[in-house]
Amino acid sequence: MRRLTTLLATAAMATVAAGAAHAQKWDMPMAYPATNFHSENGATFAKCVTDGSGGALEIVTHPGGALFAGNDIKRAVQTGQAPIGERLLSAHANENPLFGVDSIPFLATSYEDSAKLWDAAQDKVKDVLDSQNLVYVYSVPWPPQGLYVKKDVNSVADLEGVKFRAYNAATARIAELAGMVPVQIEAAELSQALATGVADSFISSGSTGVDSKVWESLTHFYNVQAWLPRNAVFANKDAFDALDEDTQKLVMECGAKAAADGTAKSEELTAGYLKTLAENGMTVAPPGDELKEELAGFGETMTGEWIEAAGENGKAIIDAYKAQ
Numbered sequence: 001m002r003r004l005t006t007l008l009a010t011a012a013m014a015t016v017a018a019g020a021a022h023a024q025k026w027d028m029p030m031a032y033p034a035t036n037f038h039s040e041n042g043a044t045f046a047k048c049v050t051d052g053s054g055g056a057l058e059i060v061t062h063p064g065g066a067l068f069a070g071n072d073i074k075r076a077v078q079t080g081q082a083p084i085g086e087r088l089l090s091a092h093a094n095e096n097p098l099f100g101v102d103s104i105p106f107l108a109t110s111y112e113d114s115a116k117l118w119d120a121a122q123d124k125v126k127d128v129l130d131s132q133n134l135v136y137v138y139s140v141p142w143p144p145q146g147l148y149v150k151k152d153v154n155s156v157a158d159l160e161g162v163k164f165r166a167y168n169a170a171t172a173r174i175a176e177l178a179g180m181v182p183v184q185i186e187a188a189e190l191s192q193a194l195a196t197g198v199a200d201s202f203i204s205s206g207s208t209g210v211d212s213k214v215w216e217s218l219t220h221f222y223n224v225q226a227w228l229p230r231n232a233v234f235a236n237k238d239a240f241d242a243l244d245e246d247t248q249k250l251v252m253e254c255g256a257k258a259a260a261d262g263t264a265k266s267e268e269l270t271a272g273y274l275k276t277l278a279e280n281g282m283t284v285a286p287p288g289d290e291l292k293e294e295l296a297g298f299g300e301t302m303t304g305e306w307i308e309a310a311g312e313n314g315k316a317i318i319d320a321y322k323a324q
C-alpha cells in the first residue's frame with residue numbers, strides 16, 4: 001500500500017513537472033497606474049494571450065512601475081530581465097530620434113493624423129527596436145497633450161523660469177525654448193513633485209492629469225493639443241523566438257486587437273478627462289492666439305531639428321506622412 005501511494009505520488013509529480021515545462025509565465029512591467037486605460041488595455045491583452053494559449057503562455061501585468069520603474073522597463077526587456085513590457089516610446093528618443101517621431105510638436109495632433117504618422121513610421125521604428133533585441137507587439141497613443149500650469153499664461157514670456165516636469169527629449173526641449181527649468185519626472189512621481197513644488201508645470205494628457213489629481217496643485221489646463229505620444233509594448237527577442245509559431249501568432253493577434261481597442265478607448269475617453277479636470281475646479285481652455293503662435297513656432301523649430309537628427313529615415317517618414 002505504501003509503495004502504491006509512493007508510485008502514485010511520483011506519477012503525479014511527473015505530470016506537474018511536464019506541465020510546468022510547457023506552461024510559461026511572462027511578467028509584463030508597465031509604468032502607469034492599474035486604473036489607467038493603457039494598463040487596463042494591457043491586462044486585456046495579457047488575458048487574450050493567456051486564454052488563447054489555454055494557459056500555456058500566461059502573461060501577468062505589473063502596472064504602476066511595481067516591477068521596474070518606467071525608465072528601466074525598456075532595458076529590462078532588452079536584457080531579458082523581463083520578457084515583455086510597456087514603455088512610453090519617446091522617453092527613449094535620446095537613444096534614437098526615431099523613438100521621438102510621435103512627439104514632434106504640432107506635426108500630428110489628432111487621432112487620425114497620429115495613425116497616419118505611425119503608418120509612415122512604424123516599419124522603421126520596428127527595425128530600430130529589432131536591432132536592440134526587441135520585438136514590437138503593439139502601441140496605443142495617449143490623448144492630445146496640453147499645458148498644465150498654476151497661473152494664467154497668455155504668452156511664452158509668462159512661462160519664464162517656471163519649474164517644468166519633462167518626460168522625454170521633446171518636453172525638455174520645449175522647456176529650454178520657453179526659458180523654463182526642466183526636471184525629468186516619471187508619471188508615478190508626478191503628484192508628489194507638484195505637491196512639493198519640485199515642478200509647477202508640465203505637458204501631458206488629460207488622462208495623466210486625472211490620474212495624478214493635478215487639481216490639488218495646479219489651476220489651468222491649456223488644451224494646446226501638441227501631439228499624441230505612444231506607449232509601446234515590446235517583447236524580448238530571445239523570449240519571443242523561443243515561443244512556438246502558433247503562440248507567436250497569438251501574441252501578435254492579441255497585440256493588433258489591443259492596438260485597435262486601446263486607440264479607440266483613448267479617443268473615447270479624451271473629452272471626459274477634460275471634464276473631470278474642470279469639475280475639480282481647473283480652468284480648461286484653448287490657448288490664446290499669442291501663446292498658440294509662439295508654440296507653433298517651437299513646433300517648426302523642433303520639426304527641423306528632428307529631421308536633422310533623424311537623417312534620411314526621418315525625412316522619408318515625414319515625406320511619407322505628408323504625402324498621405
Ligand code: PCA
Pocket residue numbers: 088142143167186187203204205206207208229
Ligand atoms: N502621459 C504620460 C506620457 C504622455 C501622457 O499623456 C506622462 O505624462 O508620463
